Amino acid sequence: MNSFATQEVLLIGGRAGVGKSTTGYEVSRLLRAASVSHCLIEGDNLDEVHPAPEGDPHRSRITERNLAAVWANYAALGHRRLIYTNTVSVLESELVTRAMGGRTRVVGVLLMAGDATVAARLGARERGSGLAEExxxxxxxxxxxxxxxxxxxxxxxxxxxGVVEVAREVVAATGWLDGSSR
Known part of the structure; x- marks a missing residue:
């Protein structure tokens, strides 16, 4: 999005059960194997608070604050590439860019799957009362x-x-392995 970006983010979004977290970890493994510096943040953990903070019913402000804090720690170590997984991450590129301090090249990937695939994955993952709601x-x-x-x-x-095939498609969208991202 920005040709003068000093940092990059890969947003991996998608419905519950589509494979965002699994894909994010596999993308990270592929990048590690290629010695591509990066960090991974599982966004679902950034707003896991109940009740929602006053004045922040969708928890977007607490998500942004927490993302900014974690990213600042990674950036201080010299990282310039972030993999960020969250259901609606591809709809929140501005929030993520702000949290990263601006000047960020954004690549968004929306993972998609049919109802039968998602039902099987959620059924294997969810235990107790959460399955119907999820x-x-x-x-x-x-x-x-x-x-x-x-x-x-x-x-x-x-x-x-398989997750490796999906992760390869996602990494290809970034250009991080072939040097075309800059």
């Missing part, structure tokens, strides 16, 4: 993301694919 939220999230994702966001389907 299934409903996932379907609602899929509709929102499909409708609201910007044209620059790359869509990658995860149905019938």
């Amino acid at each position: 299934t409903v939220r996932s379907a609602r999230g899929a509709r929102l993301l499909e409708r609201e994702a910007a044209g620059w966001v790359v869509k990658v389907t995860t149905d019938g694919k």
Whole structure:
């Protein structure tokens, strides 16, 4: 997005059960194997607070504050590439860019999967009372993301694919392995 960017972020978004976290960790493994400096932040952990902070019902301000704090620590170590996974990350590029201090090249990837794939993944992951709620939220999230994702966001389907194949498609979108990101 910005040709004068001093840092880069890969946003991995998608509905619950699509494979964001798993893909993020696999992308990190691929980049480590290629000696590409980066860090990974699982965004779902940045707003895990109940009740929501006063005046922040969607927890976006606490997410931004926490992301800024963690990123500042990574940036102080010299990191300039971030992998950020979060359901709606591809809709919040401005929030992420602000948290990173601006001048950030953004690559967005929306992972997509059908209802049957997601149901199987959520069924294997969720225990207790969370499955029904997570299934409903996932379907609602899929509709929102499909409708609201910007044209620059790359869509990658995860149905019938292994995580390594998906991660390779995601890394290809960044250009980080072939040097075309700058």
